[in-house]
Amino acid sequence: MKQPYFILLMLTGLNSACMVGSYPTGNPSGGGQQYPSSGQQSPDDTYPNRYPNTNPSSGGQPGRGRTADPGVTVNSIRLTRDYTILNLTYTDQNKPSYDRNGRQVSTGTIGFDPTGYLVAANGARTFAFVKVEGIPVKKEQLNPATGKKVLVGRNTFPGDQIAFTLYFERLDKGLENFDLFECVNDQYICWNIYNLHVDNPADQVVYTPPTTPTPVPPRSSPAPKNQKLPQVSGESGGEMETPKAKPAPVATVVTVSGVVSDAKNKRPVTATIDYQLSASKQVLDSVQSFASTGIYRMSLAKGQVYTYVASARGYQSASGVLDLSKVAGGQKLTRDIALTPLAVGDKITLKNIYFEMSKSDLLSASFAELDKLAAMMQDNPNMTIRLEGHTDIIGDHDKNGQLSRDRVIACQRYLAQKGIDLARVQAVGYGDTRPILTKGTDEERKVNRRVEFVILAI
Known part of the structure; x- marks a missing residue:
């Protein structure tokens, strides 16, 4: 019987089976790496082989999502200032297996691949893995029996329930629906989790154009009718109090500009740049680059994350992210865009x-x-x-x-x-x-x- 190796991996490209898990890890009756069953430690024996059934409450919002592996449960999802935190439980649902001496053997191994990530905004935004608690990070180790590198982690036995916590970069405000993608292996049962949800409201985007302060008339000028004169100190001949200056308006926008050019000959390109809030499905606005210089310029509200797509006739479209979540208003950012020309046969x-x-x-x-x-x-x-x-x-x-x-x-x-x-x-x-x-x-x-x-x- 094959022992599955359950491990989270990054999902990229065209997968003929989107899975993480089912890695053959050493049952002599099956394929994959084999370890002696009589007392010799496996490479992952730095972790105990047996664990109590655990499913602690970790706070946060109740987990929702559709997992590719029925053995994985989403307990909760929590957002902090820096992280998106998923608390999961893996249950080893395999039937018990025994060696020739009648001892129960491990039926699986679990770990997490640090190339896993979250994806949201219909694929426009990804959020990288930061750390994991409760299970080890995936690693490769040389199997002395075969001379090949194998994946090792934490052993599991039938009925074991192991709770673990994954930390990813924090979702942009306003992104509430996302997926966890892992594996590219046709032989594993991946822990892909689709349709995850967390309450993550966006900040209200308010743009108030700066106002021009009303000029103060000079003291030598006659006061307009019905205008109240400033108070003076003393009964007579005192100095006029200086009116307090109005505070300067707070800048609420960030200016983003750059040059759109041909990636091969560096010449300026006339392109349309559509941009939107990362949490939105609708284009917010668009700007065009000048034909003679390729220069474009747009003013965006500070404190937000935007995605954009630059397109031009005869060129491949280019996309990117403008993260203004920590940029102060009034700043100017430069973002040049290079477009690759299209050609028949490409x-x-x-x-x-x-x-x-x-x-x-x-x-x-x-x-x-x-x-x-x-x-x-x-x-x-x-x-x-x-x-x-x-x-x-x-x-x-x-x-x-x-x-x-x-x-x-x-x-x-x-x-x-x-x-x-x-x-x-x-x-x-x-x-x-x-x-x-x-x-x-x-x-x-x-x-x-x-x-x-x-x-x-x-």
Whole structure:
């Protein structure tokens, strides 16, 4: 019987099975690494092998979310000034397993991969892992029996309930729905968790233009009618009190400017830059760069986080984040933008395209990348492309081919929903026939799982 290795990993690219876990860790009857069962310690015996069932209350809001592994429960979600904190419980649901001496053996190992992250705003914002409490961070260690590197962590036994806490960067204010993405391994059951929610209201954005103070008339000028003269000290001949100066208005905006240029020849480019609050799905406004200089300028409310997309005819769209949450009003920031020109025959990998585990259903975290592609095709109405789907070399060949086809068709349909004519988008699934790497670890081969598009005409 195989022992699963449950470990959180980062989900990137096109996964033919979005999972974290199920790592074969040493049952002699199964694959994977093997450790002697008679007293010799495994590499992870720095952690006790047995733990009491634990599920402490950690405060915060009750956890909500849909997990890819039924053994993982979201207990609570909490926000502090610096962190987004998830308290989870893993339950080892495997059946008991015994060695030849009748002793119960570990059926799993858990740990957390520090490349995991949270994603929100339909994929436009990601928040990195900071630390974990209750389980170890994933590490690789050389197995002396095989000479290969293996993943090690904390052993679990059937029925064990292990509570642990994950810390990530704090969500932008206003972002309340997010996902936890981990793994790129076709053999593991990932602890991916979708549709997480936390109450995180946005600050009210109020822009008050600065006012011009009313000038004080000089003392030698006659006072306007009905104006009350300033009081004087003493009965007569005293000095006039100097009127108190009005406080200077507090700056509430940050000026962001820069140059949009061609990434290859550095020449200025006329581009449209759409920007919005990170927590919003609607474009807040847009500005254009000057044709002669490529210079653009926009005034944004301080204390907010914005995302933007810069697009121009004949160029790939570029996106980014403007984090003004800790920037004082009145400051000026520079953000130059380089756009890559498009050419027939170019092959471009779509980053951050996510699907349900072993399915072709697009997750919302994919929308930001596909929206960029749709905007690019709208800016270039003669552009036609071929979407190409690829899987890793692991698994059934025919199933990989079908899965890759289904997934690029899902991307094709999304573009059609955004107004792109289906005649402009071909879809081909190559499955495992065109891998980038054929050797190496699963983490190294994750580049094989991808969605690309080739420009056919422009």
